[in-house]
Amino acid sequence: MNENENKCCAAHLCKMDNVPLSDSDKEHSQRCVNCQKSFHGNSCGIFWREKKSKNIDYPVECLSGEGKMRAASDDATLCNLCIYFHDNEDMEVEDEW
Numbered sequence: 363m364n365e366n367e368n369k370c371c372a373a374h375l376c377k378m379d380n381v382p383l384s385d386s387d388k389e390h391s392q393r394c395v396n397c398q399k400s401f402h403g404n405s406c407g408i409f410w411r412e413k414k415s416k417n418i419d420y421p422v423e424c425l426s427g428e429g430k431m432r433a434a435s436d437d438a439t440l441c442n443l444c445i446y447f448h449d450n451e452d453m454e455v456e457d458e459w
Contacts, residue, residue, distance in 0.1 A: 368382040368383050369382060369383070370400070370402050370406050370441075371394055371397055371401045371443055372401050372402070372406035372407060372441050372442040374443075375406065375443055375446055376401070376402065376405075376406050376442075377402070377405040377406055378402045378406065383401075383402070392407055392439040393439065394407060394439060394441035394443075394444055395410055395425060395429045395433055395435075395439060396425050396429040396440060396444040398426070398429075399441065401439075401442075403439075406441060406442050407439050407442050408439065408440055408442075408445075409439055409440075410433055410435075410438035410439060410440055411436070413440065418445055424448055
């Protein structure tokens with residue numbers, strides 16, 4: 363098993379750092395529209411539709427291919443780590459894992 367498999371994808375930005383995602387949590391957790399990984403929901407990310415109200419500038423063009431297709435969904439979410447790396451474009455999300 364991958365050591366990061368049960369970790370929140372928000373990594374160092376996770377607000378529930380000591381709480382791993384169990385298998386049942388992963389079934390019901392939020393999945394980031396960009397990186398497709400699981401996170402602790404509202405504590406570690408946002409709903410895609412709420413990004414403007416939270417002053418987050420993340421255009422749909424910056425999403426992964428699958429993310430662009432999923433962004434129109436009402437339940438599309440974006441993890442804090444993808445937001446962070448979008449704001450710091452010289453870094454890659456994979457560097458965190």
